[in-house]
Amino acid sequence: MVLVAAIAAGVLINTAGFLQSSAEQTGQQSSDQVTNRLQVTSATGQIGTVSGEDRVGVVNISVSRAPGAGNIDLSETTIQWVDS
Known part of the structure; x- marks a missing residue:
């Protein structure tokens, strides 16, 4: 049971890190499109x-x-x- 919870927590942390990186990249691209037009x-x-x-x-x-x-x-x- 503890092993399953640890694996699930690891997957959630990894997914959160990926989503944060994607959001930062999208934000930078959006900013570039608005400011350098x-x-x-x-x-x-x-x-x-x-x-x-x-x-x-x-x-x-x-x-x-x-x-x-x-x-x-x-x-x-x-x-x-x-x-x-």
């Missing part, structure tokens, strides 16, 4: 025809730092294109 100032695209269908070929996006944002390293930036 970009504002899109303009976005244009060139449409071409591929196999009879109109397609966006080239996109130009101009951005600036949002108010209060620090320096932002764009070397590993990814952009998600959502088509409606």
Whole structure:
């Protein structure tokens, strides 16, 4: 009985530590997204025809730092294109 309780306590402590680490990481990521933001100032695209269908070929996006944002390293930036 004591062995089962000790194992259960160990599992709970391990789980609590994992959840705390995950929460801290999520909090840091959320803070980074809020404080170091970009504002899109303009976005244009060139449409071409591929196999009879109109397609966006080239996109130009101009951005600036949002108010209060620090320096932002764009070397590993990814952009998600959502088509409606």
